[in-house]
Amino acid sequence: MAKHARPEARIFSVDTRFQTMARRPGGVLREKAIELAQAKIDEIQPEFDGWLERELQDLAKLIAKAAAGKAEQNWITAANFRSRQLRDIGATMRCELLSFVADSLCDLFDSIAAGAECNMDSVVCHVDALMLSRQETYRHLQPEQVPELIKGLRLVAKRASL
Amino acid sequence: MASVTVNFRDLVILVADPSSYMTMLIHSMLRGFGANKVLEVRNSGGVFQVLTGQKIDILICDARLPPHGGLALTHAIRRKEDNENRTIPILIMTSDGRETTVKLARDAGANMVITKPLSPASLYDRLAWIAFNPRQFVDTATYFGPDRRFKIEGYPNGVGRRKGDKIVEIAEEAGPALAQDDIDSLFSAVRTGQN
Numbered sequence: 001m002a003k004h005a006r007p008e009a010r011i012f013s014v015d016t017r018f019q020t021m022a023r024r025p026g027g028v029l030r031e032k033a034i035e036l037a038q039a040k041i042d043e044i045q046p047e048f049d050g051w052l053e054r055e056l057q058d059l060a061k062l063i064a065k066a067a068a069g070k071a072e073q074n075w076i077t078a079a080n081f082r083s084r085q086l087r088d089i090g091a092t093m094r095c096e097l098l099s100f101v102a103d104s105l106c107d108l109f110d111s112i113a114a115g116a117e118c119n120m121d122s123v124v125c126h127v128d129a130l131m132l133s134r135q136e137t138y139r140h141l142q143p144e145q146v147p148e149l150i151k152g153l154r155l156v157a158k159r160a161s162l
Numbered sequence: 163m164a165s166v167t168v169n170f171r172d173l174v175i176l177v178a179d180p181s182s183y184m185t186m187l188i189h190s191m192l193r194g195f196g197a198n199k200v201l202e203v204r205n206s207g208g209v210f211q212v213l214t215g216q217k218i219d220i221l222i223c224d225a226r227l228p229p230h231g232g233l234a235l236t237h238a239i240r241r242k243e244d245n246e247n248r249t250i251p252i253l254i255m256t257s258d259g260r261e262t263t264v265k266l267a268r269d270a271g272a273n274m275v276i277t278k279p280l281s282p283a284s285l286y287d288r289l290a291w292i293a294f295n296p297r298q299f300v301d302t303a304t305y306f307g308p309d310r311r312f313k314i315e316g317y318p319n320g321v322g323r324r325k326g327d328k329i330v331e332i333a334e335e336a337g338p339a340l341a342q343d344d345i346d347s348l349f350s351a352v353r354t355g356q357n
Contacts, residue, residue, distance in 0.1 A: 010301040011309070014249045018173060018219040022293035027169030028196045030286060037194025037282035044190055051183050084226075084257055085181045091279030092187055099279065106257075 041092070048093050055082055056130060063127050067120045076118075080109035086130065098133040100143040100150070101126060104157050122156045129153055168290045170197035176212055178203045178232070179224040179255065188222065191282050195289075204228075206235045213239070213247045220292070225256035225267065232256075233270040240271035240306040248306070249299060251292045255280065271307025273297070 028036065059082045066075050087102035105126040112118045129149065132138055143150050175197055179185045185202040192200050201218070203209055205228045212218060221239075223232040236252050239245060251274075254267045259277040267275045276288045297308040 008302075011298050012301070014296070014299045016219070016249060016251060016296070017217075018251050019293050019296050021173050021219065022168045022170070022289070024169040024171075025167075026171070027167040029167055030165065030290070033168070033195045034282040034286055035194075036196075037191040037286070040190040040194040041187065041282070044186065047186075048183075081180070085184065088257060088278040088280075089181070089183055089187060092281065 045093070048089075052086075052090075052095075052098075052134060055086060056134060058082060059086075060127050060131070063120075063123055067124055076109055076112055079123075080106060080113065083109060095133070095139055097138055097141045097143055097146065098130060101129045101133050101153065104153055105130070108157060119159070122159065125156045126153070166290055166294055168195070168286070168293055170195045170289075172199060173197060173219045174199045174201070174217065175220050175222065176201045176203065176209065176218045177222045178205075178209050178227050178235075180204055180226065180228055181224075184224075188280065188285070191280070191285055194282065195286060206230060206238075209235060209239075213245065218247060218250060220251045220253065220289070222253045222255065225254050225258070225263070233267055233272070236267070236270040236272050236307075253288060253292065268310050269305070271305070273308050 027033075059079060062072065062075055062079050062082070065071055066079075072078070083102050083105045087099050087106055090096075090099035090102060105123070108122060108126065132149075133141075138146070170192065175192055177185050177188050177192075177200060179188070179202075182202075182204065185204075189200050189202060201212055203212060209221065209223070209227075223235060225232040227235060232254050236254065239250070239252070240248060242248060252272045254272040254275045255278055256263055256267070256275060257278045259275075264275050273292050274288050276284060295312075297312060300307065300309050
């Protein structure tokens with residue numbers, strides 16, 4: 001039997017536990033809370049270094065296999081996932097250049113997933129740029145501090161999307 | 163808005179993201195805010211498992227959470243009538259901050275969207291906004307969730323509003339991401355121990 005359509009919207013108030021609890025007195029002031037959160041992020045910096053190295057190596061292996069014609073199944077999805085992680089986590093960990101390069105690589109994978117031709121030279125070039133940007137001398141640079149690298153990367157990305 | 167302080171102590175916060183490092187990062191931020199009960203899962207099955215086993219106070223969920231995405235998960239949580247966590251606040255994390263994505267999240271029943279990369283300030287301000295701006299719930303044949311007719315005048319403490327931010331308008335629902343049968347099967351799969 002067909003369900004009867006409800007004639008109108010029911011609108012009601014919800015007093016969630018989150019709202020009740022979050023508004024209790026005794027919390028940490030915003031500026032202090034943010035400062036403490038940043039300190040917690042700084043505490044996991046040593047883990048980040050190891051994680052970053054592993055992620056980059058795994059991504060490089062994935063791409064190298066694909067470039068050699070031995071691509072794993074769903075390699076673009078896997079590589080895009082790793083690139084997104086590098087972009088999002090990299091920025092939170094203040095690796096702006098790395099995050100910028102990873103963002104460009106994500107755009108590349110998104111366009112490939114949407115049907116654009118897969119230009120492996122462009123992908124490999126981005127991986128090389130990621131490897132460079134992880135190095136201590138580049139790690140905390142802003143993209144605008146390395147204009148030649150950024151210009152080159154943009155050119156490569158533009159050619160790949162043509 | 164006057165300066166506000168959020169008390170995170172004893173709030174049960176569920177963080178759902180496919181990246182283990184991302185969940186660790188968010189966990190660390192929440193600890194810094196004073197949270198002491200943070201749970202982590204990697205997929206929708208993990209979320210349903212937690213939801214059927216205990217009450218949580220807020221879900222922070224990635225829009226690309228496998229297998230069906232965070233928006234389908236939000237829709238499933240909101241539409242399931244016998245789900246006691248049906249009205250929990252849901253904060254969707256996305257790398258895609260386009261207006262269409264925000265509208266889709268809102269139409270799925272999310273309370274708020276936060277764009278990745280996250281920072282402690284952006285996360286704090288959105289959680290504070292949810293805490294201090296309770297919205298009524300709307301239940302219709304095609305939508306269950308927080309009232310979509312709202313606009314952000316600014317996050318608590320007067321920060322977070324950007325020049326390019328637009329008032330969110332009411333939109334036609336594009337249709338449910340999951341059928342009711344799919345939602346039921348997701349819950350029953352968890353109850354029977356499948357994932």
